[in-house]
Amino acid sequence: xxxxxxxxxxxxxxxxxxxxxxxxxxxxxxxxxxxxxxxxxxxxxxxxxxxxxxxxxxxxxxxxxxxxxxxxxxxxxxxxxxxxxxxxxxxxxxxxxxxxxxxxxxxxxxxxxxxxxxxxxxxxxxxxxxxxxxxxxxxxxxxxxxxxxxxxxxxxxxxxxxxxxxxxxxxxxxxxxxxxxxxxxxxxxxxxxxxxxxxxxxxxxxxxxxxxxxxxxxxxxxxxxxxxxxxxxxxxxxxxxxxxxxxxxxxxxxxxxxxxxxxxxxxxxxxxxxxxxxxxxxxxxxxxxx
Numbered sequence: 001x002x003x004x005x006x007x008x009x010x011x012x013x014x015x016x017x018x019x020x021x022x023x024x025x026x027x028x029x030x031x032x033x034x035x036x037x038x039x040x041x042x043x044x045x046x047x048x049x050x051x052x053x054x055x056x057x058x059x060x061x062x063x064x065x066x067x068x069x070x071x072x073x074x075x076x077x078x079x080x081x082x083x084x085x086x087x088x089x090x091x092x093x094x095x096x097x098x099x100x101x102x103x104x105x106x107x108x109x110x111x112x113x114x115x116x117x118x119x120x121x122x123x124x125x126x127x128x129x130x131x132x133x134x135x136x137x138x139x140x141x142x143x144x145x146x147x148x149x150x151x152x153x154x155x156x157x158x159x160x161x162x163x164x165x166x167x168x169x170x171x172x173x174x175x176x177x178x179x180x181x182x183x184x185x186x187x188x189x190x191x192x193x194x195x196x197x198x199x200x201x202x203x204x205x206x207x208x209x210x211x212x213x214x215x216x217x218x219x220x221x222x223x224x225x226x227x228x229x230x231x232x233x234x235x236x237x238x239x240x241x242x243x244x245x246x247x248x249x250x251x252x253x254x255x256x257x258x259x260x261x262x263x264x265x266x267x268x269x270x271x272x273x274x275x276x277x278x279x280x281x282x283x284x285x286x287x288x289x290x
Contacts, residue, residue, distance in 0.1 A: 039223035041174040041215055047089050049079035057220040060111045062089050070150035072101030077112040078119035086119045101149040105129035106180025107166045131165040161197020162189050176215035185221015190278055194285035205231035245282045256280045
């Protein structure tokens with residue numbers, strides 16, 4: 001995973017999203033479509049960061065979570081280090097007569113976490129994350145943790161694959177799950193470990209079916225209101241792409257570039273470098289199974 005991990009360590013490169021509709025970056029949907037409403041639930045309100053691009057869709061979703069009538073809220077993924085956005089999020093919390101009790105991170109990528117330390121200082125709240133490097137005055141987060149703030153219950157699931165430190169947050173009160181970049185509002189995401197990622201998708205799909213999950217609250221793009229269908233689409237896409245990569249390898253392709261030249265032949269060549277990162281992970285997964 002050396003190439004993929006090097007890519008994921010680069011804050012700028014870590015924003016790259018791989019699209020499922022017509023190839024890389026979801027046919028560059030963020031550039032070609034007007035901004036769509038994010039949506040939310042009774043306990044979850046999205047504030048979109050002003051960082052739109054073909055790589056971040058319409059922007060990063062910062063989530064404000066709170067039990068109705070509560071005194072304190074939880075903020076998930078403050079977003080990039082943009083003072084206007086961070087102050088807007090804090091202002092929205094305070095306009096509702098609340099303060100921020102905790103800040104949680106789904107993962108440490110720049111567009112989700114770069115503003116976390118600054119936001120924590122503004123809000124006088126601890127920042128919690130799986131990766132110790134992204135904690136600021138707060139405890140860690142790990143699989144099985146339960147975060148409770150003024151009646152709000154958040155259950156922490158480990159969903160690695162997009163990154164090693166990726167987490168999802170289950171809100172039983174709303175039958176909703178915050179997925180960070182593990183599942184997006186549209187398109188699919190770059191992965192660092194395909195085996196872990198497929199396992200995370202299977203787990204999310206199983207839980208959604210068994211517990212009647214009604215909403216996926218993603219890190220980018222709009223809310224998904226049919227989680228089982230969305231996860232089936234993600235899983236099918238990954239399996240289809242794996243078959244294409246395997247076929248290319250069987251035909252003699254031995255490097256990510258050679259596979260991309262076959263599998264992504266119809267895609268704009270300016271996007272091929274991003275495709276290589278995804279193909280690298282897929283080739284390592286396939287070779288590990290042989």
